Amino acid sequence: MANSPGPAKRYLPFGGMLSNPDWGIGRTKAYRSRPGRVETVKPEERLFALRQLEVTYDKARETLWTYMKPDGRPSYNPDMLADFRSWQDGIEAKFSGEDSNLRYLVxxxxxxGVFSFGGDLRLFAxxxxxxxxxxxxxxxNACVEILHRNMNALGLPIVTIGLVQGDALGGGFESLLSFDVVVAEKGAKFGFPEILFGLFPGMGAFSFLARRIGSNKAQELILSxxxxxxxxxxxxxxxxxxxxxxxxxAAVQDYIARSSRRHNGHRAIYQAARxxxxxxxxxxxxxxxIWADAALKLRxxxxxIMERLVAAQDRLGVQTAAA
Incomplete structure (x- = not known):
């Protein structure tokens, strides 16, 4: 008997492959639940069923809470980036319109102990x-497209909040800079280690930081x-x-409780700042x-050094899983 062809693989625009090859990236996904049957899944239905993002909606506070649950190392692997795109599509689909009941995105x-270590260093190397x-x-480009949409609050009348309960390094720190408000627990670590292996954070860090603290201070922070x-x-x-x-x-909830009556003014000033x-x-x-060209010049x-950092992140993952 002739071999039956398997399902066609769907590749992401940056070279990775989705964990489930039947899922695409567009606003409406085709899902093959069993051979011969294709069902259409709307983005808003996909929103609460993402593999590496845990999403819940607090109706009383009109707040969407999202937590990253990375496969393996706490970095932005290609499949997580695909989840973030689906997450953004789902939020836009579910909460757009004049009767939107979303005010805060967390x-x-x-x-x-980790918010995110950022870019997929193993893939980079x-x-x-x-x-x-x-x-x-x-x-x-996939990263900055996600950050640019987040920076613009997905075009919705919302306030975005980054919640930091652990270290935010490299692209993890970089991604936080796209939020309107950053809430961080004391002792959490921030930094850009890329210069240690001759590179720089090339997915928004300098653009975001220069506008927040000035170009000179941004350069100093990144180069240090x-x-x-x-x-x-x-x-x-x-x-x-x-x-x-x-x-x-609790600090995020307190911020929301204190600012909710002035939400319209807060949202508008963040929009004006943009x-x-x-x-x-x-x-x-x-x-x-520029970042990609610099990366190709690394010795x-x-x-x-980059690969040693990956190994250290892997060891941390093993220790965390065993705890």
């Missing part, structure tokens, strides 16, 4: 060794390679609300190209 992490610029640029505490970031104006360790969620400090998607993508010893 993103945190379920990974103990592999693609650099293969001289695969196209995949590096594709990955970076230093690790900063949440208290340091609060003093710089990057973290807006400090919380006691273990009290991050107009004053406009960041275009074109700017972000140009910097991704073997630089890549070995």
């Amino acid at each position: 993103l945190g992490s379920r990974y103990q 592999q693609k650099i060794r293969q001289r695969d610029r196209e995949t590096l640029v594709g990955y970076g 390679g230093k690790t900063y505490t949440a208290e340091d970031m609060h003093a710089m104006g990057v973290v807006h609300v400090l919380a006691e360790p273990g009290k991050g969620e 107009e004053v400090d406009r960041i275009s998607l074109l700017e972000l993508k140009k910097i991704v190209s 073997d010893q630089d890549l070995k």
Whole structure:
């Protein structure tokens, strides 16, 4: 008997493959529940069934809570980026319109002690060794497209909140800068270690930081390679609300309770700030190209440092799973 062809694989625009090859990336996904039958799943239905994002809706506070649950290392692997795109599509589909009942969007992490370590360093090292610029640029563009939509609050009348209950390094720190409000527990660590292996955070960090703390200070922070505490970031104006360790969620709830009566004014001032400090998607993508070109110039010893960081992250994952 002839072999039956398996389901066609769907590839992401940055070179990764979806965990479930039957899922696409568009606004309406086709799902093959069994051979010969295709069902259409709307983005708003997919919103609460994402693999690496835990999503719940608090109707009383009109708040969507989302927590990252990464497969393996706490970094933005290609499948997580696909989940983030589906998450954004689902939010837009479910809560757009004049009768929207969403006012706050919160993103945190379920990974103990870590918000996110950011970019997929193992993928980076592999693609650099293969001289695969196209995949590096594709990955970076996928990241900045997500951050640009988040920075613009998905075009919805909402306030976005980043909840930091652990370390936010590299792209993890970078992604937080796209939120209107950052709530961080004291002692959480922030920083950009990329300079340690001859690179820089190329997916929005400089654009976001320069507009918040000035170009000179942004350069200093990125080039230092230093690790900063949440208290340091609060003093710089990057973290807006400090919380006691273990009290991050309560601090977010308190912020929402205190600001909800003035939500319209808060939302409007953040929207105005985006107009004053406009960041275009074109700017972000140009910097991704600079980042990819710089990545391809890394030496073997630089890549070995990157790979040692990956190994350290893997060990942390094993320890966390065993705890």
